[in-house]
Amino acid sequence: MSFLRRTAALGSVAALAVTGALATSAPASADETDTSLAEVLAADGNKFDRNQRDFDVLDRVVRVVLAAKPDSPVALLADGTQTLTAFAPTDLAFRRLARDLVEPAAGQSERKAFKALAGAVDVDTIEAVLLYHVVAGSKLDSTAVVAADDQAVETAGGGSVTVRVDGSKITLEDADASDADPRVTVTDINAQANQLAHAINRVLRPVDLP
Numbered sequence: 001m002s003f004l005r006r007t008a009a010l011g012s013v014a015a016l017a018v019t020g021a022l023a024t025s026a027p028a029s030a031d032e033t034d035t036s037l038a039e040v041l042a043a044d045g046n047k048f049d050r051n052q053r054d055f056d057v058l059d060r061v062v063r064v065v066l067a068a069k070p071d072s073p074v075a076l077l078a079d080g081t082q083t084l085t086a087f088a089p090t091d092l093a094f095r096r097l098a099r100d101l102v103e104p105a106a107g108q109s110e111r112k113a114f115k116a117l118a119g120a121v122d123v124d125t126i127e128a129v130l131l132y133h134v135v136a137g138s139k140l141d142s143t144a145v146v147a148a149d150d151q152a153v154e155t156a157g158g159g160s161v162t163v164r165v166d167g168s169k170i171t172l173e174d175a176d177a178s179d180a181d182p183r184v185t186v187t188d189i190n191a192q193a194n195q196l197a198h199a200i201n202r203v204l205r206p207v208d209l210p
Contacts, residue, residue: 034080035193037088038062041077048110052092053185053199057114061094061126068123073156074130080194085140087133087161087172087204088189088197093182097203100179131157132174132206139196142187145170159206170198176205 041059048056065074076082089097091110098116099107106116117126134156140148149165162173170184182202189197 033193035190035195036078036080037084037086037190037195037197038078039080040190040195040197041088048114050109052095052110053090055088055090055199056110057091057094058089060114061117062130064118065123065127065130069127072127073136074127076134076136076156077195083137083139083194084156084196085135085138086195086197087182087184087200089133089182089203090185090199090201093200093202096201101209128157128206129203131155132159132161132204133157139194141191141196142170142198145184145187145198157206161204172200172204174204174206176208178209179205 038059041055041062044051044054044056046056046059046063048060062074062077065072066078076084077086091113094117095107095110095113097107098113102116102120106112132155135153136156140153145163146165148163150162152160152162154160159175164171164173164181170187172182172184174181180202182200182204184198185201186199189199
């Protein structure tokens, strides 16, 4: 079965839960703000650039989903009153994905990566992949994530990722056993808000690819 068909099957949103040590995530604080992750992603503008550590492609794919499906659960990312944690793929992560799924040349730039991925998969698939990066209802700071070593986190896409901690390295084990797992590169982005993110260097894959 193709990546498109297998991933699209994950588009339904299951009951959201956090298991094991992650249940002890930090409680909401009166000092927290309503700054959404969508605002943070777009903070440096919405143009593609040469900074592979920011989130221009992620910002663009979120916009694509919400333009096509305004009622999508992905809209949580634009509602700063909703508590969530996101593992946010950098532009480098999307360039790696485009190289793997489309062709090596597709990863040469952010623009090429976005166009290649948008042409290879439909909106429902993009939506399912984005939701696989979101833990809704819980704000999991870096301390909570580290404490969750070997624990599974249920995502808004219905699947789970497993946290692996090795010294200072945090890796997220996804459903794809055929490719390297994403590693957390920056923690606690937007930490004073209801919505917190950790940057990752690869896109989490909700299905096992050849």
